[in-house]
Amino acid sequence: LWDVWNEPELSYPQRDGALDKLACYCDHCKVEFHSWLENKYKNIETLNEVWGRNYRSWDQVELPKSTLTFKDFIDWREFHGYTLLKEAKWRLAMTKELDPTRISYLHVVPNTTQPFNAVTTCMDDFEISKHCDVFAATMNNGPYFTPQVVSAAQGKVCYNVESHINGGTITMHQPVITLNDLLNDFLPQVGMGIKGFMFWQYRPEVLGFEAPNWGVVNLDGSDRVVTRSAEKFGKTLKPYNDKLMKSFPAQAEVAIWKSQKNEIFHYCEHGNFNSLANSINAYSDFLYKHSYGFNYVNSAMLNDLSPYKVLIMPSAYYLTQQEVDAIDAWVNKGGVLLSEAHFGAYNDNTGRHNYNMPGFGLDKKWGIEEVETSTTYRLKMPEKEEVNLQVVSDVQKFLDDFGTTGGKYVPVAMNDGTVLWGAFRFAKIQAEDATALGYFTRDYPTIVTKKIGKGKVWYCGTNIGEGSEKDKSGFNTFLTKILSESGVKTELDANKKDVWVKGLYEKEKLNFMVIRNMDKEASSVELKFKGKARGLFSGMELKPGEDISLPVEFCDLFVVE
Incomplete structure (x- = not known):
């Protein structure tokens, strides 16, 4: 696979949205912006009408530095999104030309407005996904990142190619990641449609502020707790990989x-x-x-x-x-x-x-x-x-x-x-x-x-x-x-808040379920499905309609038979 761009954004590390620090007001951007506006509005009279200006030619158009009239500034930031998309398409096209047999993609930090957004970082996830063979992102589990990526992919296979579960800095070293920690982060992503994971990074960083962290192994190459957790996770899922690749969440309502x-x-x-x-x-x-x-x-x-x-x-x-x-x-x-x-x-x-x-x-x-x-x-x-x-x-x-x-x-x-x-x-x-x-x-x-x-x-x-x-x-x-x-139902008719449930289907056949207890206490849930289910990590066996008791921080992937 060719990953042609790691976390594309307009002006790293400037992400805070300070108006006086926004990029870019150089002469090259000015010329290109004028061309972009001319292509959009066709004539200067139309731009004047919409912007509320009185320009006589395109070269008189000023680069917006104030937000207070809205439309000109919105055009200005959308233009920068266009420039980012233009380069992304060029990178993807180049790999296709030179190595057409391999998959080409890039991976984004999902636009959840904080910190990645349409003003400072400017990448449009929905638009760029159209030009990738698969779609990928830097992300961790939750209600914002993964839904953004899967939604923007619009049906394409999605990967988490930069998991930050293992991150740290010189000030605050990385956490101890147990198997249960990994299950609570990775399995909900699997339930939402993510088809694979890659840690950032395998060996710990030794240069600068992020040292000595991020490694799946220790500095000397020996195992950490997360090493064994990741190994157990991968080996347990391996017999079901083909089936998981063919199984997807039901259409959202x-x-x-x-x-x-x-x-x-x-x-x-x-x-x-x-x-x-x-x-x-x-x-x-x-x-x-x-x-x-x-x-x-x-x-x-x-x-x-x-x-x-x-x-x-x-x-x-x-x-x-x-x-x-x-x-x-x-x-x-x-x-x-x-x-x-x-x-x-x-x-x-x-x-x-x-x-x-x-x-x-x-x-x-x-x-x-x-x-x-x-x-x-x-x-x-x-x-x-x-x-x-x-x-x-x-x-x-x-x-x-x-x-x-x-x-x-x-x-x-x-x-x-x-x-x-x-x-x-x-x-x-x-x-x-x-x-x-x-x-x-x-x-x-x-x-x-x-x-x-x-x-x-x-x-x-x-x-x-x-x-x-x-x-x-x-x-x-x-x-x-x-x-x-409106006739909208919960996943598998789940009946309990803070018990997260997701089914994975091959066509209309339920192949897998992910169940996660997000409550701070032990909880339970009843689910409606056909057949019986077995937890790959817990060994728990489930039947439809029964009250399922869930310990604190429980999370498992169930095979439905």
Whole structure:
């Protein structure tokens, strides 16, 4: 195999997003950027209209150094993504030309916005995977990295070619990795579709800050605990390798939308990715911990949402007309959409804020309208907080003079008696023939649901993903309700939070199950499947429908027969 690029990014080690440190403003980038813009907009008049400028020629176009007008800066960072993709394609094409019989790929650090993102590092996982024979990444287990890689691969075989489970520094030496540690990290990745692993690295580092760490063996070449753990792991799985390569997770029924443009927009707004990342991660955490299958989908993948029952769009402020058209068509055909406040309020096509929210005419099409918008910091609540956000000087002066009356979070009283917490954004919702689900004020609801064609929209007038940081109970209840009403089931009908379950199928035949107890205490779970199952590492034997007792930190791969 040819791995043509180790963790491609624009300007290592600059990853912190400081505006004055972003690359690159050299003359070469200026010339190429002008060419890229001309190819996109065709004429200077169109660029002027969208950017709100008055340039007379392409060579007058300035390289954006401010985030405050959005569209020009979004184009600027997307251009740098294009330059990275261009080089990646060149590297892959070169190996194919010189050695066409071997597999060519590169491996990314998955874009989870922190630290890899569309502004500083600029690699588009979804786009680059199209040009690789297989897809690979640096990663460890969890609800963010592996789902990102498998989703971006879009059906291609995926590998973890740089596991960091064994990492360390001169200050903090690497951990002692037991077999159970390895199982809890590697097996969930196997369950999500990863087909192989490689440690970074075999021998320990001896140069600089990362010495004397990362080795699967000791400095003198003798065995470590992780040496024996890795050997046991590989030998146990080896008889099943062929079957594992042919077995894949079931098609997910839930999708979470991730957009490069919306990501850059949030950077423009906040100066960082915290708000957006917290929102996306909240939904990912819930689905992962409750054993719901999910994928991330990018903007292009909205054109075919047929595999999914539910689409979650966290903090989807910035949209394109093409995205809105695809979503609207899918909902009308029977899809279920969960959206947060100010949906599609900023229009990428025009470079302007829409007059109504939700934007792009959806307020009329769907009969859902945000009649009054604000921020949670300006709501009248018993306790107020200081605003910890990036704001321009005029807004800061206003806040200094008048202060705040609220805080980051807003409690929404739900009809079922729970409290659903929202964050940052706030809107009152007016929707004819809709069901009001939750209120902050008495005059208009904050959360509504409404049938649209054959589908349904659950519209939240605040950011409930980010709001769940305050308390997750109402959030968990609300998502469970949406998924249940939409006909979405957990993996193998798993019935316990924090017991992670994943099946691997060859066509429709269940070949393997991964079961992991993530609870801090011993737990149990019931599963529905046909046949019987045997744990490769524990020796545990399972039958369908029985109560399966799981010790603390239990994780195993079960063969189903």
